[in-house]
Amino acid sequence: MSAIEKVNDVVSVGAREYLTFRLDREEYGIDIxxxxxxxxxxxxxxxxNAPSFxxxxxxxxxTIVPIVDMRLKFNCANAQYDAFTVVIILHLHHRIVGIVVDSVSDVMELSxxxxxxxxxVDSVIDRDCVIGLGALADRMLILLDIEKLMSGVDMGLVSDPC
Structure with a gap:
């Protein structure tokens, strides 16, 4: 390993990768x-009789996968389905869940x-489900604990036994 590779390896210690996606005008990140x-x-x-979202x-x-429209869950003003609308399939603690988002941006590494x-602040999103904010150059991401968010009682998803 060269000296540059060692430095790059040290720099990335503690860094995490997030898949970034858009809902309305906001950008979010979830653990890749x-x-x-x-x-x-x-x-x-x-x-x-399922919740609207x-x-x-x-x-x-x-595998039967429940699909949650995050735009409706987060009360976004406009929830249109177009060519950019995607479903992110998540593997969460022995459960597969899909979330509908406006678009996927990229994978971002944040130290x-x-x-x-x-x-x-008061928000549609439970405070415990927001890890924090990620700032890189001119971008600001809302970092979500997607596992907590999807396992909330209000989501209407039945938890699998551990």
Whole structure:
């Protein structure tokens, strides 16, 4: 290993990678290790009496996957389905869940120096589900603990036994 590789290895210690996506005008980041795949949007099969943000379920290679529209969950003003609308398939503690987002941007590596605590303000998102804010150049990301967010009681998703 060269000296430059050693320096780069030391610099990346403690850094985490986040998949970034857009909802309305905001950009969010989730731990890339929770992401199984990214798919184009296809209308799911609706479930009776489900919350409005739970769009329904899809059959993903034999696995029934609930699909949550994050735009509706976060009360975004405009939830249109177009060519950029995608579903991020997440693997969360023995459960597969899909989330609908406006678009996926990229994977961003953030070191601890580029992360700030989230401000304490009232929000649609439970404060415990926001890890903090990621700042890099002219971008500001809202970093989500997607596992906590998806396992909240209000999500209407039944937890699998551990």
């Amino acid at each position: 290790l929770k992401v199984q795949e990214i798919r184009g949007y296809e209308p799911p099969t609706r479930i009776a 739970l769009k329904g379920v899809v059959n993903l290679r034999g 601890p120096e580029n992360q700030r605590p989230a401000p304490e």
